[in-house]
Amino acid sequence: MAELNMTTKDGKPSRIQRRNRGLILEAALDVFSRHGYRGATLDQIAEQAGLSKPNILYYFDGKETIHVTLLNQLMDNWLAPMREIDPDGAPLDEILCYVHRKLEMSREFPRESRLFANEIIQGAPRIVGHLEEVLKPLVDDTAEVISGWMRAGRLAPTDPRHLIFSIWATTQHYADFEVQVEVLMPGKAEQDEARAFLDRMYRRLLTPDPE
Amino acid sequence: MAELNMTTKDGKPSRIQRRNRGLILEAALDVFSRHGYRGATLDQIAEQAGLSKPNILYYFDGKETIHVTLLNQLMDNWLAPMREIDPDGAPLDEILCYVHRKLEMSREFPRESRLFANEIIQGAPRIVGHLEEVLKPLVDDTAEVISGWMRAGRLAPTDPRHLIFSIWATTQHYADFEVQVEVLMPGKAEQDEARAFLDRMYRRLLTPDPE
DNA sequence: TCGCTATTTTACCATTTGGTAAAGTTACGA
DNA sequence: TCGTAACTTTACCAAATGGTAAAATAGCGA
Numbered sequence: 001m002a003e004l005n006m007t008t009k010d011g012k013p014s015r016i017q018r019r020n021r022g023l024i025l026e027a028a029l030d031v032f033s034r035h036g037y038r039g040a041t042l043d044q045i046a047e048q049a050g051l052s053k054p055n056i057l058y059y060f061d062g063k064e065t066i067h068v069t070l071l072n073q074l075m076d077n078w079l080a081p082m083r084e085i086d087p088d089g090a091p092l093d094e095i096l097c098y099v100h101r102k103l104e105m106s107r108e109f110p111r112e113s114r115l116f117a118n119e120i121i122q123g124a125p126r127i128v129g130h131l132e133e134v135l136k137p138l139v140d141d142t143a144e145v146i147s148g149w150m151r152a153g154r155l156a157p158t159d160p161r162h163l164i165f166s167i168w169a170t171t172q173h174y175a176d177f178e179v180q181v182e183v184l185m186p187g188k189a190e191q192d193e194a195r196a197f198l199d200r201m202y203r204r205l206l207t208p209d210p211e
Numbered sequence: 212m213a214e215l216n217m218t219t220k221d222g223k224p225s226r227i228q229r230r231n232r233g234l235i236l237e238a239a240l241d242v243f244s245r246h247g248y249r250g251a252t253l254d255q256i257a258e259q260a261g262l263s264k265p266n267i268l269y270y271f272d273g274k275e276t277i278h279v280t281l282l283n284q285l286m287d288n289w290l291a292p293m294r295e296i297d298p299d300g301a302p303l304d305e306i307l308c309y310v311h312r313k314l315e316m317s318r319e320f321p322r323e324s325r326l327f328a329n330e331i332i333q334g335a336p337r338i339v340g341h342l343e344e345v346l347k348p349l350v351d352d353t354a355e356v357i358s359g360w361m362r363a364g365r366l367a368p369t370d371p372r373h374l375i376f377s378i379w380a381t382t383q384h385y386a387d388f389e390v391q392v393e394v395l396m397p398g399k400a401e402q403d404e405a406r407a408f409l410d411r412m413y414r415r416l417l418t419p420d421p422e
Numbered sequence: 423t424c425g426c427t428a429t430t431t432t433a434c435c436a437t438t439t440g441g442t443a444a445a446g447t448t449a450c451g452a
Numbered sequence: 453t454c455g456t457a458a459c460t461t462t463a464c465c466a467a468a469t470g471g472t473a474a475a476a477t478a479g480c481g482a
Contacts, residue, residue, distance in 0.1 A: 180342060
């Protein structure tokens, strides 16, 4: 009887369930991404979702369950651009396309980026497992693809993992440190400039030297 | 009588005051950087400092005062490397030296980096003022110096502000996302590799093209 | 060593917060 | 339209948390 609140008797979630779980997760994303896990309260989430606190606990086992649910849902979308790097594509295009898509996600989903950043900064207590089991294999594969391109002389050689880190860092910076960017470049269309800057940077880094 | 707990009657802080304020700030840095502002508790800080909670409130007006004190102390050290960029130096060397020093600070002061990141991600409620009054002028100046170098053909042209952002992002990443880095490159001496990677990246980005 | 001030402890308190029990209300298939 | 399962609300609670009052103790200059 601990977690029957997930399906109706016949095993399928009802219309109301889908709607309210959606409302809760949307509200929770907002609150968690602004205040971090411990800084967020169920009352805030409830108010923003337009539901009562006990009602929220009818749909989710507890605060932590909501948070974990969010993180798990997030991860898939978050890693999608990396999964789409095509080992048979043109190396430089593939990498630059990845950079652009990550930057695009920073603009479209800043809350998701901050939720993730909060979790990692605080030691990733609730997703280390996921990092090891899902993220690590994916990064290992991708690094191997990039290494192959470099060995074949199709990209200038560098450490592929640090390359990936730098792409994550530079693109997510515009979401995670948004207030700072806003203070330092008030009112500017930074995203377009950022795209041009990063494009140029990775192009110069990765274009192989002529023999 | 609201904040007499700062000095003894003759205006100078006593030996005990200096020691205990130091203990408190050291403990607070640890706790705040691990859990964020709201996630940290006075009890945790007190325990780690080896003092009682009321004793902590004898030295600081409240939780927020401790946090603000930390952030203010931090900012100076944090910006020091940028202040040391020499407009009369060799442009590429100055930038690369800045990159190295930022990376070095990431390794030496990861707690400070995370404290700062936590604050910014959550909207910088306690230091926007500082950002506008101290950080912005400094960045404006530095961007102007870099622009000058670019106009003189001594650096390849790019947007100087986005260049600065990318340096912050890539160097602080190793502190702020330490767990993730550790999961993906277990046991490696990432810092040395990171140094080589970043050196190479910014060298290629900024070395002017031959005419 | 006395007396005064600085420091520390003990004993609290009010609020916030995650969570629960149980009574009510709604929706929907038969 | 009735009964049952799904959903929602009301009224709580225990623990945690930031903070205070006041008594107790330690340190130090005269």
